Each structure stands twice: as C-alpha cells, then as structure tokens.
Amino acid sequence: MDQAEVATDILFKSRADRERIRPDLVSAAVTGFGATDVMRFLGQKPHHALTGEVVIDSKKLPEGCRITFRIRRNAVKRYDHLNVLRIETTINHPAEFKILNSSENAEGQVICRWCPIRKGVSNFWRHAEVAHGANSRLIDALANAPLKGNPTEALDHLCRSQSKAGQYVAAFNPVTPEKIALFKALLAGEFHLNGFRNRDLQTKLYSDPSNNPIETKRRTHRTSRLIAKLRGHGLIAKPRSRILASIASRTTA
DNA sequence: AAAAGTCTGAGTGCCCCTGT
DNA sequence: ACAGGGGCACTCAGACTTTT
Numbered sequence: 316m317d318q319a320e321v322a323t324d325i326l327f328k329s330r331a332d333r334e335r336i337r338p339d340l341v342s343a344a345v346t347g348f349g350a351t352d353v354m355r356f357l358g359q360k361p362h363h364a365l366t367g368e369v370v371i372d373s374k375k376l377p378e379g380c381r382i383t384f385r386i387r388r389n390a391v392k393r394y395d396h397l398n399v400l401r402i403e404t405t406i407n408h409p410a411e412f413k414i415l416n417s418s419e420n421a422e423g424q425v426i427c428r429w430c431p432i433r434k435g436v437s438n439f440w441r442h443a444e445v446a447h448g449a450n451s452r453l454i455d456a457l458a459n460a461p462l463k464g465n466p467t468e469a470l471d472h473l474c475r476s477q478s479k480a481g482q483y484v485a486a487f488n489p490v491t492p493e494k495i496a497l498f499k500a501l502l503a504g505e506f507h508l509n510g511f512r513n514r515d516l517q518t519k520l521y522s523d524p525s526n527n528p529i530e531t532k533r534r535t536h537r538t539s540r541l542i543a544k545l546r547g548h549g550l551i552a553k554p555r556s557r558i559l560a561s562i563a564s565r566t567t568a
Numbered sequence: 569a570a571a572a573g574t575c576t577g578a579g580t581g582c583c584c585c586t587g588t
Numbered sequence: 589a590c591a592g593g594g595g596c597a598c599t600c601a602g603a604c605t606t607t608t
Binding site: 485486488536537540 | 578
C-alpha cells in the first residue's frame with residue numbers, strides 16, 4: 316500500500332450547525348496550534364535530531380476550508396462538506412511510525428521490538444491504528460477551541476431576562492448546580508421522542524420521592540415554573556397537549 | 569464615607585382556571 | 589377529579605442612588 320488515508324467524519328444535524336462553529340475552529344486551528352501540537356497529533360516527539368519541516372496550511376475550497384498539518388510526507392487535515400466535518404490522516408511514509416514486532420532469537424526466546432511500519436499487508440492494521448490516534452488527538456484539540464460565535468451568543472441570551480408577549484421571563488444562571496442538573500436532564504435524550512411532563516422532569520431533578528403532600532405540591536409548582544422559564548427562553552416547546560413539552564432545536568446548542 | 573432608601577430581578581406561595 | 593399552569597402578591601438579596 317503506497318498511501319493510506321483514514322477519515323473520521325463528524326456529522327452535524329445541518330450544514331448551518333456546522334458552519335456556525337467553522338470560523339472559530341478554523342481560527343483556532345491556524346493560529347492556536349504550533350509545530351509541537353502538529354507533532355503530537357502525528358504521534359511524534361520533539362527531539363534535537365529531528366529534521367524536516369512542520370507545515371500548517373489552510374486553503375479555501377468552494378465547499379469549505381481545508382487545513383493541513385504536515386510533517387514531511389505524513390499529514391492530518393480537517394475539511395468540510397455539507398453537514399460533515401472530516402478529519403483525515405494521510406500516511407505516505409509509514410516508516411515514521413512504529414509497530415511492535417515479535418521474533419524469536421537463537422535461543423528460542425520471543426523478542427518484541429518497536430520497528431518502523433512497512434507498506435506490506437501485515438502492517439495495514441497499524442496504519443489504521445496510528446491514523447485513528449492522529450484523528451482523535453486533532454478532534455480533542457479542536458474540541459477545546461474557544462467559541463466566540465453564535466453558541467456564545469445563545470448562552471449570553473440565556474443569561475439575560477426576556478420579555479415574551481408582554482410576559483417577563485427571568486434569566487438563567489447556567490452555572491449553578493441546580494440549573495446544570497436541569498439542562499443535563501433535558502439533554503439526556505430520553506425526552507426527545509415523546510417529550511416530557513412535569514412529573515417526568517421531577518424524577519430527574521429529585522433523587523428521592525416525596526411522601527409529604529405539601530412537599531409534593533411544592534415540587535410540582537417549582538418544576539412548573541422551571542418549565543415556564545424554559546419555554547420563555549425558547550428552549551422547549553409545547554407541541555400538542557398542554558402537559559407535553561418537547562425539546563426545541565436550540566437546546567442542543 | 570457611611571447609612572438609609574429605592575429599585576430590580578429571582579424565587580415562591582396562594583388562588584383559581586383549564587384540559588385531559 | 590386532578591395535574592398543570594397562569595396571575596398576583598409577597599419576600600429576599602444585591603445593586604444603585606440619595607442623604608447625612
């Protein structure tokens with residue numbers, strides 16, 4: 316095999332969702348990563364005897380932006396197409412990666428040694444392994460890119476009080492443990508198909524069931540207020556009945 | 569500068585209406 | 589019948605303004 320390409324695709328719900336974070340990812344990839352980062356992506360350790368050039372190259376294409384991180388003839392790159400963000404590792408010179416080979420010595424003992432990867436069939440699995448590792452490291456690094464675009468605006472919107480149809484809706488403080496538990500419960504996925512009711516949300520927010528009628532009433536009312544607040548911020552919608560709420564698409568932001 | 573007063577937003581209790 | 593939820597009023601805390 317002369318060249319190996321291993322791609323990891325990240326599917327977004329829509330092209331718009333992907334494009335919303337693209338400028339921040341591109342900016343982080345071009346300005347935030349250096350030579351040592353590129354070496355780490357491709358599983359290389361910096362050392363004094365290293366020769367060759369580390370290249371970070373960005374190119375605008377009709378369907379998006381491609382950024383390539385290259386060391387000599389091996390590279391890992393990110394590019395976009397429709398609703399897919401693709402991370403792809405291209406190996407042209409596998410000998411720069413290592414594979415653990417075992418052999419028997421004259422005494423019949425099994426000796427394991429790290430050897431350069433070859434282009435033969437028996438080493439294919441290792442091509443895939445190192446390429447997946449490179450893809451994962453780049454994805455993890457991009458996941459930590461600071462987002463300045465619409466997601467931040469959405470969070471900012473959440474932290475401000477709203478006025479909907481003349482009704483005042485209080486702001487959320489999304490860093491309190493109670494609100495984190497609320498958002499975790501909403502995003503758990505169980506409610507995405509059939510929505511949820513007040514009591515469904517209560518089972519997520521309170522670990523122990525209430526035996527006190529007054530406490531039960533208080534919990535119901537408190538949860539009712541939370542639902543109204545979520546609706547006021549456009550995070551949930553009431554599709555059919557008045558007791559059924561479903562999660563709006565913005566919640567995933 | 570400190571104290572007192574005012575304003576604003578968040579949370580909650582009570583009452584009562586509505587839809588299932 | 590009852591759970592869900594809207595309206596109103598109230599408390600509390602913090603920010604801001606005015607007074608001493």
